[in-house]
Amino acid sequence: MFQNYKKSLLVVLVLIFTVGCSDKDAVKEYDKPALYWYKNIIKSVASSNFDKADNYYISLRSEHMRSPLLPTATMILAQAHMEDKSYLMSDYYLDEYLKKYASGEKVEQAKFLKIKAAFLGVKDINKDQKLMIDTLNDVEAFIKTYPNSKYRPTVDTLKVRLHMAQYMLNENVARLYDRIGKDKAAALYREKNANSVLNTTDIEAPKEGFLDRIFN
Numbered sequence: 001m002f003q004n005y006k007k008s009l010l011v012v013l014v015l016i017f018t019v020g021c022s023d024k025d026a027v028k029e030y031d032k033p034a035l036y037w038y039k040n041i042i043k044s045v046a047s048s049n050f051d052k053a054d055n056y057y058i059s060l061r062s063e064h065m066r067s068p069l070l071p072t073a074t075m076i077l078a079q080a081h082m083e084d085k086s087y088l089m090s091d092y093y094l095d096e097y098l099k100k101y102a103s104g105e106k107v108e109q110a111k112f113l114k115i116k117a118a119f120l121g122v123k124d125i126n127k128d129q130k131l132m133i134d135t136l137n138d139v140e141a142f143i144k145t146y147p148n149s150k151y152r153p154t155v156d157t158l159k160v161r162l163h164m165a166q167y168m169l170n171e172n173v174a175r176l177y178d179r180i181g182k183d184k185a186a187a188l189y190r191e192k193n194a195n196s197v198l199n200t201t202d203i204e205a206p207k208e209g210f211l212d213r214i215f216n
Helices: 001-023 036-044 050-063 072-082 086-098 107-119 129-145 152-179 183-196 210-215
Strands: none
Touching: 036 050, 036 072, 050 072, 072 086, 072 107, 086 107, 107 129, 107 152, 129 152, 152 183
16 A cells, blocks of 8 residues: 555656646646647647646646546546556556546456556566566456456466566576575575476566567
8 A cells, every 4th residue: 555655656746747847848728628628638649748648637637627528538648658658657547547437347447457557567577576576466366356357368468477577587586596605595486486387498588678568
């Protein structure tokens, strides 16, 4: 819960910084109809001006908190930021969508997109260990909650990919301990891999960005 709070706080600070410091993208208009803000969000996303789209979203949310356009605008920005590889911002909008607007099948879709954004955010298996573990936990929770989901084949593939990354990380750590003479520690990490459903013949050494290739 505290991690989620820190993540949300970081995104809010980014939004504040963007509004305050990006003068060329600042929105200097006020008291406009909801449709005006919505159309400008769409226009900004279409031109890949995501900072300006974020600013228009802030105006829409501030001036029209109950607008029926907000759910769609929130999801559009979540997916736009994911396409732009701004995974933290995408996750922020998906959290907003889940907390305020999603119901029924929309909850399932948003949770799947959160998994996708987190998965694509794993760029270095050595530095993103916690993100991998958290994403694996989210994957397991999703499969348990939605066993017959239309997203299940993709989620199952992500699960295997994440287990592969975890396997390689364990082996990297074991080799590090080998080099410094920590045999017991190395054995501990190899024992983790011995209990894995994977083995070395299942795994191809990754190239940079291998995790996100599944979506390309």
